Amino acid sequence: MGATYDDIGAGYEEGRHPDPRIRQPIMDAIGTSTRVLDVGTGTGNYSPTDRPCVGVDPSALMLAQRDRANRGPSVQSTAEALPFTPSSFDCAVGVLTAHHWHDLQAGLEEMRRTSGRQVLFIREPFGSVDDFWLLEYFPTIMEVEAQRHYPTVADLGRTLDITAVHDVPVPADCVDGFLGCYWNRPEAFLDPAVRQCISIFSFISDADELVGANRLRADLASGRWDAHHGALRSRPEYFVGHRLVMAA
Ligand SMILES: C[S@@+](CC[C@H](N)C(=O)[O-])C[C@H]1O[C@@H](n2cnc3c(N)ncnc32)[C@H](O)[C@@H]1O
Numbered sequence: 001m002g003a004t005y006d007d008i009g010a011g012y013e014e015g016r017h018p019d020p021r022i023r024q025p026i027m028d029a030i031g032t033s034t035r036v037l038d039v040g041t042g043t044g045n046y047s048p049t050d051r052p053c054v055g056v057d058p059s060a061l062m063l064a065q066r067d068r069a070n071r072g073p074s075v076q077s078t079a080e081a082l083p084f085t086p087s088s089f090d091c092a093v094g095v096l097t098a099h100h101w102h103d104l105q106a107g108l109e110e111m112r113r114t115s116g117r118q119v120l121f122i123r124e125p126f127g128s129v130d131d132f133w134l135l136e137y138f139p140t141i142m143e144v145e146a147q148r149h150y151p152t153v154a155d156l157g158r159t160l161d162i163t164a165v166h167d168v169p170v171p172a173d174c175v176d177g178f179l180g181c182y183w184n185r186p187e188a189f190l191d192p193a194v195r196q197c198i199s200i201f202s203f204i205s206d207a208d209e210l211v212g213a214n215r216l217r218a219d220l221a222s223g224r225w226d227a228h229h230g231a232l233r234s235r236p237e238y239f240v241g242h243r244l245v246m247a248a
Helices: 020-030 060-068 104-114 140-147 153-157 186-190 192-196 206-222 224-234
Strands: 036-039 053-057 074-076 089-095 115-123 162-167 242-247
Touching: 020 089, 020 115, 020 242, 036 104, 053 060, 060 074, 089 104, 104 115, 104 153, 115 153, 153 162, 153 242, 186 192, 186 206, 206 224
Parallel strands: 036 053, 036 089, 053 074, 089 115
Antiparallel strands: 115 242, 162 242
16 A cells, blocks of 8 residues: 555654553543544554454554554554444544545545544644744754645544544653654654654655754754753643544
């Protein structure tokens, strides 16, 4: 299927982990639904484990890691073509995946067709360099997000009947490893293994990635980063644009 994560998904099981503070609101949104579909499940970090859950993902590499973690049954397919009959599930959930789909609206239609409720966890695209200090170092992230049509809540609302939206701040010691995870730990972005587990770094050019990492390294060494952003280091949590969207 030519899935991107067959190219960039190696090491996901080492670099990305379910964070309990991110997981809890997702589980609260799934609520009492008993039959759950996890679309774009990846390694299954946010698949419920206390009830029947089927994972769907186009990447064989990601599903192999999901199997190793014993996260339950899975099917290799895409959000846009879910291989299930209508209303097979009580709830379909998609965590940090919708921005990867080739056809957002088709994927959302499929979630609606196969489930009574839908839960999406997204990070809305950055609109300005002021949204997150990382953009000072890797500004082409914003261009990539615009080119690839990273979805907003409003985009989801064109297909889903949204019932609630919650902002989800990222805790200071977040363990997931997604882009917004290290808002208070800038040194993490100097590690190529950390960047390897964040897909946007595979979408910007190698040159932009190298220049940004070198500038960040220099600013950390000189104290410039801390002079501008050091107050973040003592905050308990920070909002980086993550939203939990519920629909029915
Ligand atoms: C950032 S990972 C998130 C995985 C998991 N949900 C998590 O939060 O740990 C994005 C996942 O979306 C999957 N994906 C990419 N295109 C997809 C599509 N068209 N339909 C469903 N999943 C897709 C990728 O293969 C990858 O496993």
